Amino acid sequence: METLVKLFVYIKPYKSRLVLAALFNLLLAIFTVVTIPAFIPFFQILFDTQASTTSVSAPGILQEIKSFFGNMILTQGKPAALVYVCLFILLATFFKNLFKYLSQYMMSPLRTGIIRDIREKLYDKILQLPLTYFSNERKGDLMSRMTNDVTEIEWSVITTVEALFREPIILIGSLAFMIYVSPALTGIVFLLMIVIGYLIGGVSRRLKKQSQEAQDQLGLVNSTLEETIGGVRIIKGFNAEPFMMNRFKKENDGYRVMSWNMLKRRDLASPLSEFLGVTAVIVLLYVGSKQVFAHQISPEIFLTFIFAFYSVIDPSKALSQAWFNLQKASAALNRIEQVLNTPNDIQNQSNPIVPNGFNHAIQFKNVWFRYQQDQSWVLRNINLEIPKGKTVALVGRSGSGKSTMVDLLPRFYDVTEGEILIDGVNIKSMDLSALRQMFAIVTQEAILFHGSIEDNIRFGSEAPSDEIREFAQVAHAAEFIGHAPGGYASQIGDRGQKLSGGQRQRLTLARALLRKSPLLILDEATSALDSESEKLIQNALDKVLPDKTAIVIAHRLNTIKQADLIVVLEDGAIVQVGTHNELITQGGVYHKMLEQQV
Known part of the structure; x- marks a missing residue:
């Protein structure tokens, strides 16, 4: 969260676009959630349950949806009712993707603008820093902060911001539908999500530190490259190519090892979350099927509940990935802020004197x-x-x-x-x-x-x-x-x-x-x-x-x-x-x- 708070300083000039992006994300989430109950009449027609499940209890709104489409099937027939249902799902999906595009359209200038602003602010700071700073720091490391660290922020933090303004709305809407349909099954989902969150969180705990170490090591790689390009004549003159190659290999291999350790942790998140998600589905299928057999829930509502659960999995995975990205971006932002927060003792005093030429x-x-x-x-x-x-x-x-x-x-x-x-x-x-x-x-x-x-x-x-x-x-x-x-x-x-x-x-x-x-x-x-x-x-x-x-x-x-x-x-x-x-x-x-x- 600290990283996001720091980032909002740069987001502020683009708040109007952010508001519009949030609005489109809200509409995207609404149409995503609206699509879920639309599958109830589809399954109702498919399994021919409009008559056989009337004795099964269902929440008020869902019962009305079932009754509405049940009457449509009786009056217009299954083919016509199926066309209406499919058209509704198609229309909802169209608007969902339209608002998804509009949201991304609004976020793109924000994304590129923030990165431009960070680069310009960092470059301006480099121009203002005293010479003592450059005596102590490596030029290649500064270049790495300007390029690699800023790029890391672009692909990590901004992606995280997009996820935070979209996925929670879909998540909340889907969960609200699930609670409305079956509080008991939703309680099981919550329990499973807590376990999943704990396991995935354990994977990510060291990621920020590992990312910081990897970015620092990449700075050393860039420093060696910068020194090589600047001193290539001396290197050739002293036949020092093998020496410099060994030096570069050492720094580069160090970066490879650090990146590998970091990627092992990051790449474990997606398959782990998918496996845990499938495990949760199996548990739901078992418990839900028993409720269907006991006529506590109708088959079409149960299948729609499973569909809603899958709608929860993708946002959960996206938020999980956003958390991993945020750890990496936090390390990059810290390295940039180390430069931005460097004190500059060579500055104007208050009300400085402007000399009128040189006279004495x-x-x-x-x-x-x-x-x-x-x-x-x-x-x-x-x-x-x-x-x-x-x-x-x-x-x-x-x-x-x-x-x-x-x-x-x-x-x-x-x-x-x-x-x-x-x-x-x-x-x-x-x-x-x-x-x-x-x-x-x-x-x-x-x-x-x-x-x-x-x-x-x-x-x-x-x-x-x-x-x-x-x-x-x-x-x-x-x-x-x-x-x-x-x-x-x-x-x-x-x-x-x-x-x-x-x-x-x-x-x-x-x-x-x-x-x-x-x-x-x-x-x-x-x-x-x-x-x-x-x-x-x-x-x-x-x-x-x-x-x-x-x-x-x-x-x-x-x-x-x-x-x-x-x-x-x-x-x-x-x-x-x-x-x-x-x-x-x-x-x-x-x-x-x-x-x-x-």
């Missing part, structure tokens, strides 16, 4: 940072001022904290202690979207997306085509774009695989420049390039840096000699600050790094 300086004041409370400090007591219009280079060995410093500026992470100010305003007080709009970022890894060259340069903006071409020219990308088969409309493949490393990096630079942000972050933007590509990128930067405030991270010290200020970090702390010439004169860490590169 960026200041780091006594900044300390670590990723988690139980980890060591990544940055220690950082104090630094970056004036407007200056180029500041951050240098240091790997792991010294350079990239972490620039990640704090657009609030990819928040400082643990201290504060960062832009024009004297704490960045935590600023509107997050406006703050990030102030920065254009070019990283070492050229992140591109499947699509055209123009789409990747325009990414996230509505810039016209002439501006895109202008900044492609500035980034020295226009030449190779001109030689591409489709020009700016050329498709670059997944993550830009159709382009060289230098071409990808020039596109990311054009994308950053198109943003027209006052602050430019270059995080080792040329370190992975060949000398020719690096020269082209450097020439492009030389054109734009005089008009920007730039923060440059570089391993190759010869690329930052002209920086207005060079900041040297070691073990998360600033150890030297100055121009290239000043730092050479000082000696120390910078001088040693320069000597090592020479």
Whole structure:
């Protein structure tokens, strides 16, 4: 029930369709139940009991039905009466199936709409989550939650909702007819159903836990697949195919075993319920036949009672299957809600300040940072001022904290202690979207997306085509774009695989420049390039840096000699600050790094 309560939050926008579906299900149930007593005159004609069973007691309405059709047989004959009965059953069956179709017609948009809403809500949450979340979680597992878990909800929970709005009505109507016909026989049915429910419930008790474990294991399978696709070049280069195959086999076989255990339990429900149902019918046939022999119930009413009992079995089986599906869906919904309920500490404060451009300086004041409370400090007591219009280079060995410093500026992470100010305003007080709009970022890894060259340069903006071409020219990308088969409309493949490393990096630079942000972050933007590509990128930067405030991270010290200020970090702390010439004169860490590169 808890799962259904959670699901009704998503159902609420479609409540009008749900009401109509419930109405059609009610009409479906009515015509299903109405069809049951219609078989009394059919059996009455078939067995010629209209005269011989008048002494057998029957409830008032049923006695009237028997008398009505008995008179019809006497006045119009058996063939004519049989035609009327068959037409009535046919008409009732037609309307029953018509309302069944209309119910499903109303439920289909509800079903697809809920799944769309859950996917969109989950995707939006993924976009809002801080970077720390993605450092701790596996991408393949997130993809599994977005695809497999949502699909599980579609086929399990929504099917359950349909069953809950249809089967109980049929069940109640059929049981009401059975109680009306023979309370004694119905009492036996209730007793048998309690036993059946207990036995089937015992099969399903562990299903939710097993389903959760299977879904988690499927997430590991998808994670391995995602890592394989992303690292296929390295896998082939290291002849690691057997290693990765064994790893995948282990995860995949684990999922097979868990799924098998879960399916064994689920698949036992249907044959078990059918066997128990047949057992119940045998008991009813034995007890009911004795009542017929004792003239306590007429044969046609008893056969109709059996028909009504069969009308109870199908809804009971459907509700039993719905219960099993609900256990599986509950596990899937829990995995989705684990993501949706993940707290996001990187958010706007109340009444955030919208900065009016960048006018003076960026200041780091006594900044300390670590990723988690139980980890060591990544940055220690950082104090630094970056004036407007200056180029500041951050240098240091790997792991010294350079990239972490620039990640704090657009609030990819928040400082643990201290504060960062832009024009004297704490960045935590600023509107997050406006703050990030102030920065254009070019990283070492050229992140591109499947699509055209123009789409990747325009990414996230509505810039016209002439501006895109202008900044492609500035980034020295226009030449190779001109030689591409489709020009700016050329498709670059997944993550830009159709382009060289230098071409990808020039596109990311054009994308950053198109943003027209006052602050430019270059995080080792040329370190992975060949000398020719690096020269082209450097020439492009030389054109734009005089008009920007730039923060440059570089391993190759010869690329930052002209920086207005060079900041040297070691073990998360600033150890030297100055121009290239000043730092050479000082000696120390910078001088040693320069000597090592020479």
